[in-house]
Amino acid sequence: MKKLCPNLDRDGALETVLEVPVPDEIFRKFSGTNKAWRNMKSWMKPNIESSSQSSLFGGRNTEMQLLLGVAGAPLLPFSISHDKQQPITSHSLKGQNIEASMAKYIVKQYLAAVGGESKLESVESMYAMGQVKISTSEFSGGEGNEGVKMKKAEIGGFVLWQKKPELWCLEMVISGYKISAGSDGKVTWRQTPWHHAHASRVPPRPLRRLFQGLDPKSTANLFNNSICIGEKTVNNEQCFTLKLEAESSSLQARNSNNVDIIQHTVWGYFSQKTGLLVQFEDSYWLKLKSPGSDTIYWETKVESFIQDYREVDGIHIAHSGNTCVSLSRFGEGPESHSRTRMEETWKIEEVDFNIKGLSMDCFLGPSDFKRDEEKEVAECGVVANNAKLPYKTWSSSVKISASKVVAINVDDSSESESESDEN
Numbered sequence: 001m002k003k004l005c006p007n008l009d010r011d012g013a014l015e016t017v018l019e020v021p022v023p024d025e026i027f028r029k030f031s032g033t034n035k036a037w038r039n040m041k042s043w044m045k046p047n048i049e050s051s052s053q054s055s056l057f058g059g060r061n062t063e064m065q066l067l068l069g070v071a072g073a074p075l076l077p078f079s080i081s082h083d084k085q086q087p088i089t090s091h092s093l094k095g096q097n098i099e100a101s102m103a104k105y106i107v108k109q110y111l112a113a114v115g116g117e118s119k120l121e122s123v124e125s126m127y128a129m130g131q132v133k134i135s136t137s138e139f140s141g142g143e144g145n146e147g148v149k150m151k152k153a154e155i156g157g158f159v160l161w162q163k164k165p166e167l168w169c170l171e172m173v174i175s176g177y178k179i180s181a182g183s184d185g186k187v188t189w190r191q192t193p194w195h196h197a198h199a200s201r202v203p204p205r206p207l208r209r210l211f212q213g214l215d216p217k218s219t220a221n222l223f224n225n226s227i228c229i230g231e232k233t234v235n236n237e238q239c240f241t242l243k244l245e246a247e248s249s250s251l252q253a254r255n256s257n258n259v260d261i262i263q264h265t266v267w268g269y270f271s272q273k274t275g276l277l278v279q280f281e282d283s284y285w286l287k288l289k290s291p292g293s294d295t296i297y298w299e300t301k302v303e304s305f306i307q308d309y310r311e312v313d314g315i316h317i318a319h320s321g322n323t324c325v326s327l328s329r330f331g332e333g334p335e336s337h338s339r340t341r342m343e344e345t346w347k348i349e350e351v352d353f354n355i356k357g358l359s360m361d362c363f364l365g366p367s368d369f370k371r372d373e374e375k376e377v378a379e380c381g382v383v384a385n386n387a388k389l390p391y392k393t394w395s396s397s398v399k400i401s402a403s404k405v406v407a408i409n410v411d412d413s414s415e416s417e418s419e420s421d422e423n
Contacts, residue, residue, distance in 0.1 A: 213318020
């Protein structure tokens with residue numbers, strides 16, 4: 001990946017360090033060094049949406065908002081402790097059922113497989129840089145519609161910093177559109193090209209991307225309170241299945257007047273052969289309520305397949321994988337049901353631990369961010385008036401508004417509602 005941009009105006013001048021590295025694949029699309037970088041500058045500045053840039057979802061900006069909002073920086077509704085794992089003894093297992101006891105043994109095996117607890121305890125901070133390809137692979141809406149499949153992928157890169165579980169910062173640029181998100185230990189904040197920077201009122205939550213093989217210690221602490229519900233074969237590999245349900249108090253804290261979170265469940269699939277996490281999955285349900293209208297239900301299911309573990313300073317870190325996101329809408333009549341699938345392929349280029357000079361200032365939100373006055377609900381944005389998922393209809397039998405966005409990010413929800421009402 002390209003980290004430096006040459007000065008195209010002055011020969012021999014110092015190169016500029018890019019905030020987010022650019023994948024080599026994009027650079028190779030252009031021929032000639034100067035021409036490549038000049039085209040790269042235009043790639044980093046997306047044009048204003050026009051009729052010629054329309055797509056399945058009604059416009060390129062709307063489509064990118066959906067992709068970045070859902071797959072860019074989703075969060076988990078769990079608080080992650082960084083306390084040291086306690087040894088398993090007959091006393092510590094007393095009073096626990098067999099499913100919970102088995103889960104603790106599986107987590108211990110996972111800790112040993114990734115490098116051992118002593119090695120993980122020595123990690124104070126982490127940095128990762130990688131590239132992603134994200135695309136909307138399929139959309140089907142309404143009864144009797146076969147749906148539309150898409151293959152074109154948007155390419156980009158990201159940089160991730162972490163210091164202990166509660167401090168993290170992510171910057172991602174895809175096709176010139178940038179999303180920033182982070183946590184300073186007190187609030188979780190987010191900034192996108194479509195909304196002002198804003199922070200949540202609920203306690204800070206961890207970034208889901210960290211559990212895709214990048215943060216073994218937080219992964220172990222997350223599943224330490226899970227239960228083992230059986231076995232499953234993942235990519236021809238037998239795995240133990242651990243399950244964890246979000247507490248009702250955590251879900252209620254993020255409910256609003258017109259949106260309720262019904263449940264949020266997390267699954268982890270740990271290889272019986274290697275002990276490593278090979279699949280991470282979570283699913284949550286939202287209920288949208290609007291006076292005079294039928295109740296609408298949204299299900300968001302995210303599955304991440306984790307691959308290519310490599311040793312970095314004695315710790316095994318996953319260096320590639322793919323994530324599939326499925327958004328399903330239910331309620332009202334069958335003609336209003338819809339399903340959207342998105343796919344992300346990611347690859348880690350660099351990983352390092354114990355970064356010198358990584359202070360608290362690195363995790364503070366933008367200076368202009370504002371706190372949401374409305375309570376938040378989930379890692380998915382919603383609109384209050386039961387709007388359907390926006391897309392440019394290719395079938396006259398399906399009528400869905402292209403001016404409203406749903407299933408983006410809950411931090412954007414209140415602003416999406418007000419903006420939608422103005423349109």
